[in-house]
Amino acid sequence: MNSEGVLVARGISKTYPxxxxxxGVDLTVGAGExxxxxxxxxxxxxxxxxxxxxxxxxxxxxxRLVGKVIPFGSPEAARAAGVSIVYQELSLVPTxxxxxxxxxxxxxxxxxxxxxxxLRDAAVGYLRRVGLEIPPETRVAELGMAERQxxxxxxxxxxxxxxxxxxxxxxxxxxxxxxxxxxxIRDLTATGVAVIYVSHRLGEVxxxxxxxxxxRDGHLVATRSIEEVTEAELARMMVGREVHGxxxxxxxxxxxxxxxxxxxxxxxxxxxxxxxxxxxLYEGEIVSVFGLVGSGRSELARVLFGLDPPTTGTxxxxxxxxxxxxxxxxxxLGMGYVAPDRALGVVPLLSVAANITLAAFSKAGKxxxxxxxxxxxxxxxxxxxxxxxxxxxxxxxxxxxxxxxxKVILGRWLCSGAxxxxxxxxxxxIDVGAKExxxxxxxxxxxxxxxxxxxxxxxxxxxxxxxxxxxMSAGTIATELEPETEEAEIMAAAxxxxx
Amino acid sequence: MAEVARIPxxxxxxxxxxxxxxxxxxxxxxxxxxxxLLAAVFAVLAPNFLTSRNLLNILRQFAVPGILAIAQTLxxxxxxxxxxxxATAALSxxxxxxxxxxxxxxxxxxxxxxxxxxLVVGAxxxxxxxxxxxxxxxxxxxxxxAVRGVALLVTGGLPAPSFARVVEGRSLPxxxxxxxxxxxxxxxxxxxxxxxVALAGGLVLRRTKLGRAAMAVGGNPVxxxxxxxSVGRTxxxxxxxxxxxxxxxxxxxxxxxxxxxALMGEGMELQSIAAVVVGGTNLFGGEGTVGGTVIGIxxxxxxxxxxxxxxxxxxxxxxxxxxxIVAVVALDQxxxxxxxxxxxx
Ligand SMILES: Nc1ncnc2c1ncn2[C@@H]1O[C@H](COP(=O)(O)OP(=O)(O)OP(=O)(O)O)[C@@H](O)[C@H]1O
Ligand SMILES: [Mg+2]
Numbered sequence: 001m002n003s004e005g006v007l008v009a010r011g012i013s014k015t016y017p018x019x020x021x022x023x024g025v026d027l028t029v030g031a032g033e034x035x036x037x038x039x040x041x042x043x044x045x046x047x048x049x050x051x052x053x054x055x056x057x058x059x060x061x062x063x064r065l066v067g068k069v070i071p072f073g074s075p076e077a078a079r080a081a082g083v084s085i086v087y088q089e090l091s092l093v094p095t096x097x098x099x100x101x102x103x104x105x106x107x108x109x110x111x112x113x114x115x116x117x118x119l120r121d122a123a124v125g126y127l128r129r130v131g132l133e134i135p136p137e138t139r140v141a142e143l144g145m146a147e148r149q150x151x152x153x154x155x156x157x158x159x160x161x162x163x164x165x166x167x168x169x170x171x172x173x174x175x176x177x178x179x180x181x182x183x184x185i186r187d188l189t190a191t192g193v194a195v196i197y198v199s200h201r202l203g204e205v206x207x208x209x210x211x212x213x214x215x216r217d218g219h220l221v222a223t224r225s226i227e228e229v230t231e232a233e234l235a236r237m238m239v240g241r242e243v244h245g246x247x248x249x250x251x252x253x254x255x256x257x258x259x260x261x262x263x264x265x266x267x268x269x270x271x272x273x274x275x276x277x278x279x280x281l282y283e284g285e286i287v288s289v290f291g292l293v294g295s296g297r298s299e300l301a302r303v304l305f306g307l308d309p310p311t312t313g314t315x316x317x318x319x320x321x322x323x324x325x326x327x328x329x330x331x332x333l334g335m336g337y338v339a340p341d342r343a344l345g346v347v348p349l350l351s352v353a354a355n356i357t358l359a360a361f362s363k364a365g366k367x368x369x370x371x372x373x374x375x376x377x378x379x380x381x382x383x384x385x386x387x388x389x390x391x392x393x394x395x396x397x398x399x400x401x402x403x404x405x406x407k408v409i410l411g412r413w414l415c416s417g418a419x420x421x422x423x424x425x426x427x428x429x430i431d432v433g434a435k436e437x438x439x440x441x442x443x444x445x446x447x448x449x450x451x452x453x454x455x456x457x458x459x460x461x462x463x464x465x466x467x468x469x470x471x472m473s474a475g476t477i478a479t480e481l482e483p484e485t486e487e488a489e490i491m492a493a494a495x496x497x498x499x
Numbered sequence: 500m501a502e503v504a505r506i507p508x509x510x511x512x513x514x515x516x517x518x519x520x521x522x523x524x525x526x527x528x529x530x531x532x533x534x535x536l537l538a539a540v541f542a543v544l545a546p547n548f549l550t551s552r553n554l555l556n557i558l559r560q561f562a563v564p565g566i567l568a569i570a571q572t573l574x575x576x577x578x579x580x581x582x583x584x585x586a587t588a589a590l591s592x593x594x595x596x597x598x599x600x601x602x603x604x605x606x607x608x609x610x611x612x613x614x615x616x617x618l619v620v621g622a623x624x625x626x627x628x629x630x631x632x633x634x635x636x637x638x639x640x641x642x643x644x645a646v647r648g649v650a651l652l653v654t655g656g657l658p659a660p661s662f663a664r665v666v667e668g669r670s671l672p673x674x675x676x677x678x679x680x681x682x683x684x685x686x687x688x689x690x691x692x693x694x695x696v697a698l699a700g701g702l703v704l705r706r707t708k709l710g711r712a713a714m715a716v717g718g719n720p721v722x723x724x725x726x727x728x729s730v731g732r733t734x735x736x737x738x739x740x741x742x743x744x745x746x747x748x749x750x751x752x753x754x755x756x757x758x759x760x761a762l763m764g765e766g767m768e769l770q771s772i773a774a775v776v777v778g779g780t781n782l783f784g785g786e787g788t789v790g791g792t793v794i795g796i797x798x799x800x801x802x803x804x805x806x807x808x809x810x811x812x813x814x815x816x817x818x819x820x821x822x823x824i825v826a827v828v829a830l831d832q833x834x835x836x837x838x839x840x841x842x843x844x
Binding site: 307326327328330331332337339343344345346347348350354358359368372412 | 707708711714718719721722724725726727729785786
């Protein structure tokens with residue numbers, strides 16, 4: 001087709017106050033090509049994607065689509081030219097239905113009123129394509145993260161894009177759903193659509209991409225054909241040093257101590273999404289919870305932390321029977337929780353320091369005041385320990401890259417001294433280097449005696465981290481497996497929900 | 500690691516020098532600059548403007564609306580809004596005057612009754628919002644009306660103290676007259692008191708657990724909840740505090756006017772909201788500074804005073820007041836966009 005490339009970006013630069021997010025980056029993507037964009041947290045990937053979609057204005061550079069210059073800063077112009085984007089932070093309207101969201105801004109009308117049948121039918125077509133079998137009149141607010149992500153993708157497909165920008169589309173998806181997305185991507189590229197694909201999952205990138213561009217601190221490191229590089233090389237290019245990926249397991253922490261379990265659930269549930277949970281979590285151990293979308297994995301985490309208080313069964317913490325009515329109760333019992341969606345954890349306008357100490361007010365000094373010096377100490381300590389990239393602890397947390405925001409939330413629970421950690425996909429959207437740190441951190445916490453429940457949609461993480469794996473399906477724990485179990489077997493155990 | 504070193508100005512930043520200038524003065528630069536500009540204009544146009552007498556007069560006049568605006572700031576930070584601040588002030592001033600002069604209670608008791616009424620109104624607002632889940636603007640619209648009604652009932656619609664009903668020659672308590680109308684040297688005590696309230700409000704917002712919780716609740720209620728902060732409880736106490744501060748402002752107002760009446764301070768609730776917004780606080784919550792609010796109320800004060808001196812008719816003043824508020828906020832929005840061009844979707 002066009003030898004010049006369907007989409008050509010030249011010399012794109014963008015500076016935020018104090019941060020050079022992009023410095024003279026070039027990118028050329030050909031028709032029918034899947035072009036992966038890689039880089040550490042904060043490397044500038046999302047910024048570049050947003051510039052191409054018209055939602056962020058760069059300081060310099062030029063963008064051409066099929067040879068024509070596209071004006072910057074106009075999402076409408078970009079869309080009209082055929083650029084469609086799935087943002088890293090989801091952008092659905094929670095109060096509208098799935099169908100309304102998929103067709104947002106393009107609702108079919110008949111005699112000036114919305115033609116609901118047509119709207120519905122059109123939406124259902126795109127939903128099928130992404131493999132989402134939910135009633136199109138469901139409100140988005142009722143959906144889980146993965147389902148929302150799929151709706152978002154359906155929405156992006158519904159404009160018949162020339163260039164499709166996907167910013168970490170699989171971070172909330174299970175492997176099965178991701179495979180399905182790859183199928184869709186291959187169909188699209190076969191018809192000449194160009195796809196730019198941001199992901200931290202290198203395995204996936206090697207599978208799907210034709211070429212790959214690596215960014216580091218806003219600079220372009222290299223653009224390579226995928227045959228030329230290995231996963232390890234990519235990781236090295238991103239981080240600028242040798243990385244040992246999650247597959248190199250450290251010594252597993254010792255399992256079950258003699259004590260009473262830190263957490264024990266009996267017939268715990270919150271029907272209809274969660275029922276009949278029997279669970280024992282000991283100090284010093286990591287228990288992985290693996291499940292596909294809709295298996296109740298996230299719901300279990302929410303129920304155990306009191307976000308959705310349990311309605312049936314009993315819960316014991318450190319041998320004491322307890323009632324959880326709110327997260328405040330759970331925190332008082334020494335629990336902490338990391339949500340898969342950072343937007344639910346970070347208070348963007350508050351400083352990084354304030355975000356880190358947010359759950360530790362009880363330790364923030366006597367009386368009504370927050371001890372400034374204590375706050376500063378805590379903030380610097382965890383910023384250093386977790387290697388959070390921020391100029392000053394007093395910068396608003398909302399300006400941090402996704403991965404760094406997630407680290408801030410982890411820091412919050414370290415700061416509050418939580419002994420029981422409920423982590424729901426905490427590495428979602430975190431780069432390989434940071435992931436390694438998170439793994440190391442989780443292990444160290446367990447070695448120090450914390451009890452960790454690690455819910456994940458990635459089998460490899462479940463196997464590498466867990467002392468044992470609980471597999472969830474249809475709202476309850478289907479089985480308990482050894483971490484040595486083959487991936488296929490784990491997947492089969494989790495597959496019950498689809499059957 | 501990320502580049503932290505000093506970064507030279509980019510093209511856009513250079514082009515936005517002016518915006519940068521506005522941003523620079525502690526973030527509230529925009530409002531502060533406008534205040535200075537406005538004062539300069541009046542200093543040139545109206546020879547009597549820049550006299551210490553006149554400037555002190557502005558402080559005296561706008562101390563009470565300023566204190567109400569500080570209460571308002573605390574509420575708006577939680578993404579709430581308190582339409583009842585001025586009504587609460589009127590009720591508190593009236594109750595103090597009536598209870599002391601008509602009923603003959605001792606002075607400290609009269610103070611307690613006045614301040615207590617503010618606590619009650621705040622608690623009612625907080626309760627209705629927290630437990631009945633009434634939106635903030637509706638709940639306080641209710642008290643906005645009801646509280647004035649109670650004040651009218653208490654005073655019988657007459658200024659208090661009123662001659663017919665006073666006990667044995669009582670009028671307002673001496674302490675109220677002093678803080679409301681007295682001076683310390685040339686400085687009106689009421690302005691000093693307002694300054695202290697502003698400092699205290701700033702302290703609450705920046706340094707206390709309640710202030711921090713308020714910011715979190717306003718900025719991201721889901722995250723606040725997941726961090727163990729009770730959204731309902733935080734808002735409740737913020738409204739109680741707002742009621743208390745408003746009640747205090749009402750007592751000062753009675754002192755300044757040498758009498759209280761049920762309708763005093765009308766329109767000050769809107770003035771307080773305007774001051775908060777002009778001061779750069781986000782109406783959608785999660786951020787805000789008392790310093791900005793102080794600048795905001797000073798802008799409003801200087802404007803109204805300057806126009807008065809210039810002899811602009813009251814009707815026109817209302818028009819220009821409205822225009823200025825919108826213009827300042829529009830400028831602030833533009834400044835923010837220029838500062839972080841693009842930003843999040
Ligand atoms: N609106 C903003 N205001 C200020 N700084 C920002 C803003 N958006 C991004 N940045 C900064 O720009 C840099 C690049 O951010 P970007 O979101 O593009 O990173 P990313 O590569 O997508 O990272 P991640 O993998 O964590 O999503 C980061 O240092 C980030 O802090
Ligand atoms: Mg990103």
